[in-house]
Amino acid sequence: MDHENPPGCCGGPSAPPQAGLSRRTLLRGAALATGALTVGGVVGLPVMAHAAPAIYNPFAGYPITGTWEEHLSSGSLGGIDFGMGVGTNLPACGAGTIQNIPNNGTGGHTVTIHHADGYRSQYMHLSQFLLSDGTAVAAGTVVGRSGGAVGAPGSGSSTGPHLHWHMINPSGVRINPLTYVGQNPGGGLPKTTTEQDGIPGPICYKRMQNWLRITSGYTGPIDGVPGVNTYAALQRAMRGYGYTGPIDGVPGVNTWKAVQRLASGWGYTGPVDGVMGPNSWRGFARFLNQDQWD
Known part of the structure; x- marks a missing residue:
């Protein structure tokens, strides 16, 4: 805490x-x-009316070690703590511009993401800044690395490795980011229509990237444009579905065979031949459309 x-x-x-x-x-x-x-x-x-910027929870895969209520009861202005090891990549929860605040009092090294319409998000107790002030980022862009080790540079008053996240509304008041995301569901990723038409597109790939970010070490942007890093993470994820090839970010027949094995648990009944057709993509998209990958 x-x-x-x-x-x-x-x-x-x-x-x-x-x-x-x-x-x-x-x-x-x-x-x-x-x-x-x-x-x-x-x-x-x-x-002035303030629109709600699109925000998602990049840290859904980490345990909450300090709730909003616990922060308030301890005298803090509010925040959510997520337990994670020092050096964990921190994706931006939404688009905006970066402001780095070194040694921000008890919060230690702090990254502020300035969103649209006066909203801000702050990540505290960082061990490393990665981007320059004023850098424009998309949702999912890695903006820094977590810290929090007792007494380490940038940890502030932290008593153990974790990330602290809170938002600030246009009036300058701290708000609970999880409450915000819950009240503004448009901040999550939309469901992909690939489940219906079998044609992969940017939304399908964004959901794939977010799934891989949560589960398989993907650290790039959630931009719907898969590249080597996306596919390397996909290959890591496919280890659990029989893929034994290299983690080189160049998907081939064996990578896609493993994806078809995954898809077979989501309605795909075709051959496991490594040729991704509409039915393969429909099954894979059903998996990706789970709420937990929003």
Whole structure:
């Protein structure tokens, strides 16, 4: 358990008034058009609505060692702790830009991901920063490595290896990221239509990458564009389905035979021949469409 505290438009010239319209009428119309409030004849600031950015839980495969309630009861402003070894890759929970805060008080080395519409996510007690300030990242991009070992550089007040994660809303208040994800299900990955049409596409591959991130050491972005790292992780995962070839990230017949064996548990009834057709992909997609890979 840890006890973190927080860290720390220009326009062109105005058009001339239109004939027959008073200045008061023009101001009132502008206020209504922009959503501004008028109090006692004074135009106030516009009322801003904040959209919810797409966020997912990158740490679903790790045990929670400190709940939100436990943080609050210990005097922290809130957070979720996930038990993981020092040096674990930390994927971004959503798209945004990076801000690194070294030695952020009790939180130690902290990465802040600035999402859309004023939301932020913070990862604390890092052992290593990986990206420069201002770097734009997609969901799933590795932004740092976990730490938390007692007394180690960047650990802050941590009493053991783990990651602390909390979000901050546009008002500057900490919020529970797991509650946020639960209330904004659009933050998870959508289900792939490959289960119906047998044609793999970006969503299918994103779900594959997220499954491999959780289970098989994939550390690249969740971008739906599989490359050597994605396929190397797939080959590692297929060890459990009879694949005995090299982990070289170049899938061949034996890799795909193992995928078909996996798919046979999800409705695929065709031959195990290493030729991925629509029926093979449908079975594989049924596996990938499980909620746990959202």
